Amino acid sequence: MVETAVDSETAHAGEADPLRVGVVGGGYIGTTVGGEFVEHEDARVDALVDIDEGVLETAGVELGVDADSRYTDYAAMLDAEALDAVLIGTPHTLHYDQVLAAFEHDLHVLCDKPLTTDLDDARALVERDRERDEVLMVGYQRHLYEAFVEARGVWDEEGREPRWITAEVCQDWVDRFEGTWRQNPDLSGGGYLYDTGSHLLDCVLWSTRLTPESVSASMEFVDDEERVDGRANVTVRFTNGATASFSLSGETPCMREHVRMWDGQGAVALDSQDWEPSEYAEIDEESGEYRPRIEYEDQRTKADAFVDAIRTDEKPVATALDGLRVTAVTEAAYESARGDGSFVAVDPDDVALE
Structure with a gap:
């Protein structure tokens, strides 16, 4: 070669x-x-x-x-x-x-x-x-967004572990992409959950480092074969007893994303609109809401991160294992939604971090 x-x-x-x-x-x-x-x-x-x-x-x-x-x-x-x-x-x-x-x-x-x-x-x-x-x-x-890097840092602190998580995203997806490959399940693999929803699942899994245990979901499908979801509600249970509730709608006039991750001391809050990098806040009982300074102009691009990983021989910011963890949760969600909504177990060998 x-x-x-x-x-x-x-x-x-x-x-x-x-x-x-x-x-x-x-x-x-x-x-x-x-x-x-x-x-x-x-x-x-x-x-x-x-x-x-x-x-x-x-x-x-x-x-x-x-x-x-x-x-x-x-x-x-x-x-x-x-x-x-x-x-x-x-x-x-x-x-x-x-x-x-x-x-x-x-x-x-x-x-x-x-x-x-x-x-x-x-x-x-x-x-x-x-x-x-x-x-x-x-x-x-989102692995490159300083807001999610900050959130990940909080959960890396000793004695802190997220227990209650809510995450939602919405946009004009159903009408905008009608007739495109994104709503052709032979090319997309599903619907809104496999498209924009994939980012939402990933940012929670990556920021918290939690291990999913089981998944339950309900979906509103836009096709008779129930392969393309336009709306989805997904609940994930984690091995530490934490739960995450995901709400996704592809039928709103504009894009918004909101993530809240709580433990017994407080929470981190991440909010985005119209595809801009997320804003970040920390919440606790004593001081209320605090917004540390984020240097958004210093954010690396995907190309930056990719070239850096090659040059330094370090792991890339989003690995194949990150991708597997998202696919495992996504596939379990579709299985649950196409069934009776019961919790579907996730194989721990697929989602445990190395």
């Missing part, structure tokens, strides 16, 4: 060459996160693939990819281009096969959420990832 650029050194300063990235999917993730690589001083976008030739041309121009490095076939791009990494920004159910193909070419992978929509596939990727030297990072951007 040809030596990757990220492992080589320049002849002048001994610094690593720019990371050569192939973008898989020319839609929103491909162009926005791909654009972060274009702007990054230690990375560049060398290739692009999309099955739609119109999208391919538009995204290719936007990302500055030469016409002869634009492909309609993913395997052809991997075989033809000398890449170090791929950004996967395709519909959810395609992620597993595309990540595996990248693994076979010894590439670093930044995969948009969710990691997979199948629990066995998620398990397989976690196991394969443990055997590799390259980085697999999942695109859960």
